[in-house]
Amino acid sequence: MSSMSNYNDEIRLKDFFLTVGRYFREVKRRWKWLVLGTLVFMLAGLAKHYLTPKTYPTELTFMVDEDTGGAAGLLGGLLGSFGGLRGGQTNLDKVLSISTSRRIINETLLKKATVDGVDDYIANHILKLYDFASYWKKRNRQELVDYRFSTAAIDEFNATDNLVLKHVYKCVISPKDKEKALIRTRRDLDAGILYFDGRTLSPELTVSMLDSLYNVVLYYHEGRKKEVAKRTYDIIANKVDSLEDELSRKQYALAGIKDRSFNVIRERDRVSVQKIQGEIQTLSFAYAEGVKNREIAALELENQTSNLLLLDKPVLPVATDHGSLLMKLIKFGILGFFIMAFSLGMNTFYKDVMSEGKPN
DSSP: OHHHHHHHHHHHHHHHHHHHHHHHHHHHHTHHHHHHHHHHHHHHHHHHHHHSOOOEEEEEEEEEOOOSSTTHHHHHHHHHHTTOOOTTOOHHHHHHHHHTSHHHHHHHHTSEEEETTEEEEHHHHHHHHTTHHHHHHHTTOGGGTTOOOOOOOGGGOOHHHHHHHHHHHHHHHOOSSGGGOSEEEEEETTTTEEEEEEEESOHHHHHHHHHHHHHHHHIIIIIHHHHHHHHHHHHHHHHHHHHHHHHHHHHHHHHHHHHHTTTOOOHHHHHHHHHHHHHHHHHHHHHHHHHHHHHHHHHHHHTOOOOEEEEEOOOSOOOOSSOOHHHHHHHHHHHHHHHHHHHHHHHHHHHHHHHHTSOO
């Protein structure tokens, strides 16, 4: 019984190899179709290579000091203006949260960059490179076909400026296909590193856009606090200078009275002398306090250190991710070969199945 089972298994295995061999011979016999299908796929790879625009990806990386002091208080206040964040978020989370906010991206888009020898706003370069003229024509907005930004003062924008900026923002940060976003952010929590990934049709634009984004984030994260510290120092320093001038004037006035009376104060000048001496005493106290506060403000200004540590800054040249034409042809050729071989085999299989159902 066992030998009969083994014999049947051998028969089935033999039939299998015979069938596979027949399919192979059938595919080989129709080699012209195999070559034709392979060539068609290679042509498709060729078309894809030349029809797909070249993009230039690169990244900017930096670390965030998790010390809660310094500029963290300012950043917390800024984030409140963006709608608020959960309590207990780290500096890493906060910086990541604001990096792609509309306010930050819009200010980045209105920084200037040199692309192909033309110095213009980043937003204007995007309008040109991504053919927004055709985009507006499809939407019957002829008045926007040649639109270009002429100022970086967002607060002075009219409805048209805001409309165009909104569409450019969508192109940069939230297109329908997220993989086509010009800017993306990611993080490595274990290492405490943030990544700004950029990808545009121009290497110069990619590098300039990432640099501008980092500088805007750095300004909102730390620069505004530095400005407040500098403004505080200037106010105190100006006040101290004024007190010093006023104190000097009063002292000269008192000396003048004494000089006129040869240091013998007449009764009619005594009241003036007492008044001036009181004013000098008050001014001296105020001046001493002012000098102390000025030194404190100067120390505070000097201690404004950055907790964003730039690690890798993108530089030119930037390699394209378009890939090799030869590799595309090989990949598409192999894909076409196997698809056509499978199709021819399935065609033979279909004929076998249909022939079995026919009456003799």
